[in-house]
Amino acid sequence: MARVFSSFVILALVFYVAMASEPSPLQDFCVADMDSQVLVNGFACKDPSLVQADDFYFDGLRMMGNTSNPVGSKVTPAFVQELPGLNTLGISMARVDYIPGGLNPPHYHPRATELLTLLEGTLEVGFVTSNPENRFITTVLHKGDVFVFPKRLVHFQRNIGKTNARAISGLSSQNPGIVTIANAVFGSKPDISMDILAKAFQTNTDVIANLQSKF
Numbered sequence: 001m002a003r004v005f006s007s008f009v010i011l012a013l014v015f016y017v018a019m020a021s022e023p024s025p026l027q028d029f030c031v032a033d034m035d036s037q038v039l040v041n042g043f044a045c046k047d048p049s050l051v052q053a054d055d056f057y058f059d060g061l062r063m064m065g066n067t068s069n070p071v072g073s074k075v076t077p078a079f080v081q082e083l084p085g086l087n088t089l090g091i092s093m094a095r096v097d098y099i100p101g102g103l104n105p106p107h108y109h110p111r112a113t114e115l116l117t118l119l120e121g122t123l124e125v126g127f128v129t130s131n132p133e134n135r136f137i138t139t140v141l142h143k144g145d146v147f148v149f150p151k152r153l154v155h156f157q158r159n160i161g162k163t164n165a166r167a168i169s170g171l172s173s174q175n176p177g178i179v180t181i182a183n184a185v186f187g188s189k190p191d192i193s194m195d196i197l198a199k200a201f202q203t204n205t206d207v208i209a210n211l212q213s214k215f
C-alpha cells in the first residue's frame with residue numbers, strides 16, 4: 001500500500017516537472033532590467049532595492065488601440081517589455097480593439113496559451129488543430145464570454161457586430177511572442193523564394209508576388 005502510494009507521489013512529481021512550462025520564480029520578483037548586458041533566458045533582474053511601484057504598473061491598456069490599418073484591429077500588449085515586473089512570472093495581458101468587420105488575423109503565440117474575455121461587442125473566433133486533422137474549432141462570443149486558444153495553435157478573432165468590439169486576453173507567458181501567419185510567410189526579410197511559396201501554396205508566382213507586395 002505504502003509502495004503504491006509512494007509510486008503515485010513520484011509519478012505526480014514527474015508529471016509536475018514535465019508539465020511546468022516556465023521555471024518557477026525562486027524569489028519574490030525579478031523585475032526586468034532592460035539595460036543589462038547579461039544574457040539569460042528572459043531578462044536579468046533589476047536590483048530589488050531599486051524596484052518601484054512603477055515597475056509593476058502599466059497604463060497603456062486604458063485607451064483604444066489605433067485600428068486605422070488594413071485589418072481594422074489593434075493588439076495593445078502588456079508583456080514584459082511594457083511591464084518589466086512580469087519578468088519570470090509566466091503571465092501577461094493584451095487589449096484587443098476591433099472596428100466592425102475588424103480582424104485579428106490568423107496568428108499563434110509560440111510560448112503561451114491565451115484566455116480571451118470579450119468586454120464589448122460580438123466576435124467570431126476560431127483555432128485550427130495540428131496535422132493531420134487540422135480541425136477548425138470556431139464559435140461566436142458575446143459580451144462577457146471567454147474563449148481559450150491553446151498554446152501554439154493558429155487562431156483569429158473577427159468582429160461580426162455593428163459596433164466596435166473590445167477584448168482583454170490573459171497569456172501564460174510574460175513574453176508570449178506573436179507569429180502572424182501572413183507576415184511570417186509573405187513578409188519575411190528577406191523574402192522566401194517565390195517558387196518555394198508557389199509550390200507550397202499550389203499556385204503560381206504572380207499570386208505569390210502579389211501577396212509578398214502586401215506584407
Ligand SMILES: *[C@@H]1O[C@H](CO)[C@@H](O)[C@H](O)[C@H]1NC(C)=O
Pocket residue numbers: 066067068069
Ligand atoms: C493611427 O494609425 C495611422 C496609420 O498608421 C496613422 O496615420 C494615424 O496618425 C494614427 N492615429 C493616431 C491617433 O495615432
